[in-house]
Amino acid sequence: MPKNKKQNSSKTKIIIPIVIFALLFLGIGVGMGYFKKNLYTVMKVPDFQLIDQNNKKITNKDMLGKVYLVEFFFSRCPTICPVMNSNMKAIEDKINNPDFGIISISIDPENDTPERLKEHAKRIGVKSPNWHFLTGDRDYIGSVADQFNIYIGDNEDDGENLSHSGMIALVDKDGNIRCRYNKDNTPILYYSGLNYEDQEGKTPLLTGEYHPDREILIEDIEKLLK
Numbered sequence: 637m638p639k640n641k642k643q644n645s646s647k648t649k650i651i652i653p654i655v656i657f658a659l660l661f662l663g664i665g666v667g668m669g670y671f672k673k674n675l676y677t678v679m680k681v682p683d684f685q686l687i688d689q690n691n692k693k694i695t696n697k698d699m700l701g702k703v704y705l706v707e708f709f710f711s712r713c714p715t716i717c718p719v720m721n722s723n724m725k726a727i728e729d730k731i732n733n734p735d736f737g738i739i740s741i742s743i744d745p746e747n748d749t750p751e752r753l754k755e756h757a758k759r760i761g762v763k764s765p766n767w768h769f770l771t772g773d774r775d776y777i778g779s780v781a782d783q784f785n786i787y788i789g790d791n792e793d794d795g796e797n798l799s800h801s802g803m804i805a806l807v808d809k810d811g812n813i814r815c816r817y818n819k820d821n822t823p824i825l826y827y828s829g830l831n832y833e834d835q836e837g838k839t840p841l842l843t844g845e846y847h848p849d850r851e852i853l854i855e856d857i858e859k860l861l862k
Contacts, residue, residue, distance in 0.1 A: 675856060676823035678813040681706075681805070682783035686741065686770035689753035694739070694768045696811060702766060703860040704737035705853070706805040707829055708781055708788050710744035711756040716802050719842055720829035721760050723850045724804075728764055730854050733861055735809070737766030741780065743788045743800055745771040784813075786826065802830045802840075806853065808860045816856055827853050 685695045705724065709717040724738055742748035748756075753769035781788040781800075789799040803826040808814050815824050828837065831844035 675806075675808075675814040675816055675859065678805075678815055678823065678825055681807050681811045681813055682780055684739075684741075684770075684780045686772040686777070686780075687750055688768040688770055689750050689757050691750045692768075694770060699737060699739070699807070700811055701809050702735050702737045703809055703857055704739055704766070704807050705857075706739045706741070706784065706786075706807060707803075708741050708743050708777075708786055708800045710742050710800075711748050711752060712744060715842060716830060719831050720802060720804075723829050723831070723847055724767075725760055725762070726847075726850060727854055727857070728762070728767060731857055731861075734766070735861055736857060737764065737768070739768055739770060741770045741777060743774070743777060743781070745774050745777065802828055804829045804849075804853070806856060806860075814856070814860065816852060 681696050681699075683696055685693060688694045705727070707720055707724065709720055711717070721740070724740070728736075728738060742753065748769075748771050750771060753771060757767065757769055778788060778790070784805055786803050786805065787799075787801040805813050805826055806815060815826065818824050828840075828849040830840045830847070830849075831842060832846045832848065833839045833841040833844045835846050835848060837846070837848040
């Protein structure tokens with residue numbers, strides 16, 4: 637075999653692995669970019685129909701065309717609810733967009749009447765007409781929470797009926813629950829409304845100075861509003 641052919645063959649053997657490696661590296665980069673820019677679709681938002689603080693019936697269909705958050709809480713809650721409401725208020729202030737809304741569903745409807753919820757909204761400084769504090773039948777609210785896959789205590793267990801998760805659902809304009817991917821490219825499904833003692837969001841703390849999910853929620857809401 638002529639010398640130049642041997643040299644070309646050797647070069648080809650060297651170049652092909654380099655090209656393959658470069659393509660793999662590019663593919664990984666594109667994939668990472670996809671996960672950073674795109675939000676996962678969890679499911680359609682469950683149907684709900686409840687009464688807000690202004691005695692107005694609010695349904696999931698009324699929220700179509702808006703990006704909104706859904707939380708479960710109760711106004712007498714002395715622990716995580718004030719933290720969640722505070723983080724929601726910070727998000728409301730930051731977004732400040734008529735196409736953004738919040739749904740706060742009370743798990744204590746016996747006490748959280750529309751009148752009481754209106755007082756609660758005024759107390760925490762709600763400004764947006766799209767922030768609805770909802771109340772209704774407790775069993776129905778439990779069913780709605782189950783469909784959201786967000787935990788609230790069983791109404792039949794007096795010791796647990798006012799316990800609930802600090803998770804928040806993010807809903808897009810078409811009525812889909814959306815979420816971002818974590819560092820392992822796995823959908824997080826829901827966001828935390830809690831504060832933490834660490835920036836990584838590993839240790840919840842009521843008085844914690846860090847609220848990492850609040851910051852990423854703001855980013856993801858803005859993506860969906862575009």
